[in-house]
Amino acid sequence: MTDRLHIDSILTPDVLIIGAGGAGLRCAAEIGERRPGISVVAVTKVYSPQKSHTAAAQGGMAAVDPNDPVDKIIYHMFDTWKGSDCSADQNIIKKVCESAWEQILWLERHGMHFSRTEEGRIAKRPFGGHMLNFGEVKASRACYEADRTGKGIMDTVWGEALRHGVVFLNQSVATELLFRNGRCVGAVVFIEQNGKFVAVLAKATVMATGGKTRMYQVSSNCRQNTGDGLVLVLQAGLPVMDLEAVQFHPTGIVGPGILASEALRGEGGILRNKDGEPFMERYAPTAKDLAPRDLVSRCIMTEIREGRGCIHPDHKLPHVWLDLRHLPEYVHKTRIQEVCGFFCKFVGVDPQRELCPVTPTAHYQMGGAPTNEFGEVERRPGEIVPGLYACGEFAAASLHGHNRLGTNSLLELITMGRVVGERVATYVHDAEDAGPVPQDAGQHVFRRFSRYLESGGHERYAEIRKALKKLMTEKVGVFRTGEGLQEAVEELTDLKERAGRMALSGRSLVMNQELLQFWELDHLLEVSMVIAFGALARKESRGAHCREDYPKRSPEFHYHTLAYMTEFGKVTLGKRAIDMSIFEARGEHHEKFGIIERKY
Amino acid sequence: MSEAYELTLKISRYDPDNGRSWIQSYDITGGRILRFVDLFRKINDEQDPTLAWSSSCEHGQCGTCGLKINGKPLLTCELLVENAVRIFKTTTFTVEPLTVAPLIRDLVINMEEAYEKVHSVKPYILRPAPEHPDGDEYRILPRVLETYVEATRCINCFSCATACVTRKNYLGPNAMLANIVRLMDPRETAKQERRDILYSERGTPRCRTAQACSYVCPKDIDIAHFIALAKEGEFE
Numbered sequence: 084m085t086d087r088l089h090i091d092s093i094l095t096p097d098v099l100i101i102g103a104g105g106a107g108l109r110c111a112a113e114i115g116e117r118r119p120g121i122s123v124v125a126v127t128k129v130y131s132p133q134k135s136h137t138a139a140a141q142g143g144m145a146a147v148d149p150n151d152p153v154d155k156i157i158y159h160m161f162d163t164w165k166g167s168d169c170s171a172d173q174n175i176i177k178k179v180c181e182s183a184w185e186q187i188l189w190l191e192r193h194g195m196h197f198s199r200t201e202e203g204r205i206a207k208r209p210f211g212g213h214m215l216n217f218g219e220v221k222a223s224r225a226c227y228e229a230d231r232t233g234k235g236i237m238d239t240v241w242g243e244a245l246r247h248g249v250v251f252l253n254q255s256v257a258t259e260l261l262f263r264n265g266r267c268v269g270a271v272v273f274i275e276q277n278g279k280f281v282a283v284l285a286k287a288t289v290m291a292t293g294g295k296t297r298m299y300q301v302s303s304n305c306r307q308n309t310g311d312g313l314v315l316v317l318q319a320g321l322p323v324m325d326l327e328a329v330q331f332h333p334t335g336i337v338g339p340g341i342l343a344s345e346a347l348r349g350e351g352g353i354l355r356n357k358d359g360e361p362f363m364e365r366y367a368p369t370a371k372d373l374a375p376r377d378l379v380s381r382c383i384m385t386e387i388r389e390g391r392g393c394i395h396p397d398h399k400l401p402h403v404w405l406d407l408r409h410l411p412e413y414v415h416k417t418r419i420q421e422v423c424g425f426f427c428k429f430v431g432v433d434p435q436r437e438l439c440p441v442t443p444t445a446h447y448q449m450g451g452a453p454t455n456e457f458g459e460v461e462r463r464p465g466e467i468v469p470g471l472y473a474c475g476e477f478a479a480a481s482l483h484g485h486n487r488l489g490t491n492s493l494l495e496l497i498t499m500g501r502v503v504g505e506r507v508a509t510y511v512h513d514a515e516d517a518g519p520v521p522q523d524a525g526q527h528v529f530r531r532f533s534r535y536l537e538s539g540g541h542e543r544y545a546e547i548r549k550a551l552k553k554l555m556t557e558k559v560g561v562f563r564t565g566e567g568l569q570e571a572v573e574e575l576t577d578l579k580e581r582a583g584r585m586a587l588s589g590r591s592l593v594m595n596q597e598l599l600q601f602w603e604l605d606h607l608l609e610v611s612m613v614i615a616f617g618a619l620a621r622k623e624s625r626g627a628h629c630r631e632d633y634p635k636r637s638p639e640f641h642y643h644t645l646a647y648m649t650e651f652g653k654v655t656l657g658k659r660a661i662d663m664s665i666f667e668a669r670g671e672h673h674e675k676f677g678i679i680e681r682k683y
Numbered sequence: 684m685s686e687a688y689e690l691t692l693k694i695s696r697y698d699p700d701n702g703r704s705w706i707q708s709y710d711i712t713g714g715r716i717l718r719f720v721d722l723f724r725k726i727n728d729e730q731d732p733t734l735a736w737s738s739s740c741e742h743g744q745c746g747t748c749g750l751k752i753n754g755k756p757l758l759t760c761e762l763l764v765e766n767a768v769r770i771f772k773t774t775t776f777t778v779e780p781l782t783v784a785p786l787i788r789d790l791v792i793n794m795e796e797a798y799e800k801v802h803s804v805k806p807y808i809l810r811p812a813p814e815h816p817d818g819d820e821y822r823i824l825p826r827v828l829e830t831y832v833e834a835t836r837c838i839n840c841f842s843c844a845t846a847c848v849t850r851k852n853y854l855g856p857n858a859m860l861a862n863i864v865r866l867m868d869p870r871e872t873a874k875q876e877r878r879d880i881l882y883s884e885r886g887t888p889r890c891r892t893a894q895a896c897s898y899v900c901p902k903d904i905d906i907a908h909f910i911a912l913a914k915e916g917e918f919e
Contacts, residue, residue, distance in 0.1 A: 129739050129745070129747060130737065130739070130747050130794040130795075131794055131795065131798050131839070133745075133798075133838075133839060134739050134740075134745040134746065134747050135745075136739070136740060136745075138740070138744055138745055138838075139740045139742070139744045139745065148819075150819065187820075188819060188820055191820045191821065192811055192814075192820075192821070192870075193807070193808060193811075194807060194808040194811075194865075194868065194870060194871075196828070196832065196835045196868075197820070198828075199823050199824065199825050199828055200825075201824075201825065202822065203821075203822035203823050203824045203825070203827075204819075204820060204822060205820050229832075231744070231836070234744065234838070235835075238806070238835075239807075241806075242806045242807030242808075243807060245802060245805075245806065245807065246805075246807050251795075253794070253795050254787075276787045276791075276793060305739045305740045305741065305745070306738055306739055306741060307739060338716070339718070339741065339742065341741075341742040342742075397714065397715060397716050398716075421744070424743075425742055425743070428743065428761050428763070429716070429718070429742070429761075429763070430716065431716065431763075544728075544732065545727070545728035545729070587732075588731075588732045588733050589732075589733040591698075591699075591700050593699050593700060593787070593788060594699070594735050594787045594788035594791055595733075595735075595788075596727075596735045596736075596791075597727075597732040597733060600732075
């Protein structure tokens, strides 16, 4: 092992936050407000926390306004349960939906620039799967900042983190979690810009590294979302949950996969096939274009498979149309300005006059690191890892089960970020110091990096990445079969072996993006393996996980998938019960929270 | 119709390990609607894995991929090959890093230093106005929000700061904008502190009204308009 790899320095904040997006910094803000003396270090893979992928979220954040004469929190809870295909945890649904409005107000009072009604109040719009009266008619409960709601949240929590003096390690990655006697005491962080390793020893560690869908051909995720956080958890022998539940957003812009927000359909946009038919009416007579994402994605793929899609002349990819031509000019100009700009800029289409080409794009992980309702990471059901927390898209508490409703992700990262901040502030107050650097700190990442630095094979990174994306899209995508998944597991093993025979062109440690890409590719392969394994074992269709050989939901699989993998390909599966506390409490409307039929 | 261009990219390289700087020329075939970030990825995949460049969201929402193309600062995720050929009337492009922060490697700069200016104007509400008597959110009428909503769209890509004719001792257009947003936001009550920043030696006196900021802004924000409001005493 090369002696260039060693711990260069040590930092000892009270709290380490890995991932400085919306969830991580909402957590930081809460810590700062509750206990201003607590020191926080936040690690981000991007240039500046403001560049985090939260900022790319568009449509809105669901919250029932108590002043709304018709909407009720119980409807939002029901929609979330139904949307999840009966696999979200009801204690989390209740906690998040009940605190939603309070968190909207927190953002508003801290300067978020929400769009307004004529009376100057926070405006709201409809979104997929959000309905009144237990699924009868669409509800307007998505609070939004034009079509840049994520940016509004990001700017607000970033500002608050600055106010509270959070120290940022930018263009840096956490490479290994540190433990002492089962307690998490921080992480090893690799500072890309100077090529040095820092041991950050903290009383509490919060993981909020977001999503990971860069293993798909068409993905809305940023370049950095390669599953690094999940691999940190897996290599520590901890489980991940429900990774087979990958959300494909129905309307990615053909080619780059850039998200064309559901807000476009919330404002009245209509999906059409090559014959101009508004096909969603056939599949979801009530919700139509505003059915949940898993359903709409499958409908689009079905239209394409049955020959009613189009082929894009430049990208050679199949797609359907999103029609926005009938929307008033002021909607185009004020409410969906950014997204309409994407169509102009990236595919040369003017949405006011032309049809927009869209296709499903890998978008979101419903699963993640399993936590309890306080964001404490679980080693196994009911047993937490002291000192380790998770929130945001990275965590599975689980609010989303096997399918997430639009606008519930921004809501989750704000509400659960706050919950974790509160919990951490209390924990840190009484917790012992993290102690000295554990003796074996860095050994895991040094082994990995040594392998990259010393490897002399002839395999090419770009070819393996390309093969991985094709494989995951074709065999672990919107539609899945047992046969295809089995093949995927075998091919992933082959790709992983090939990835061990790639040689670096440059061996510097300073901003060596090729070196980092090798590390990321390993992560993508490892996480893909866990996704494929989970999908293979779940012989049913639930939410976004659709098995053509098992097209129905099955009571036999009414649980969360837990997966452990400390050695590539050796996946151990476990189960976590789905919390049904609302149903079991037998209160008013409890029957709506049983195992219900899912029709829209 | 689909069509490809034979392009030459002359890219500024810098190796921090030995301090060497040079221009490296890459010949590359680029499809009509490939973006410049796709070209960089193609260079990494097919020709030179060592070329370092920055991006994140790759659809103009994060402001990470700003570079100077033939001298003009812009977001390279938004620059399509056919548009570049049309705008610059050439198939040869110089590619240089933004000049607002020190280089780390090739096209990657240490954006933290550039961000210091934004941090210095405190991009958050310093002292919030009291709650509305009826509770819940502050009431902000759409016509009030409309006066400054464009300024809230800034993503700190630093294209404006790169184009700005004032090179020294200036907050720069984007940091100015971050301060002006809070001067116009009715929820901020610390107006005097904000005016002190605005009219400080690093503020309005340094702006020479060249309007290069508005010209290059990838979000089409008329930054010069907001700075002009400040100069006209709109916030006094």
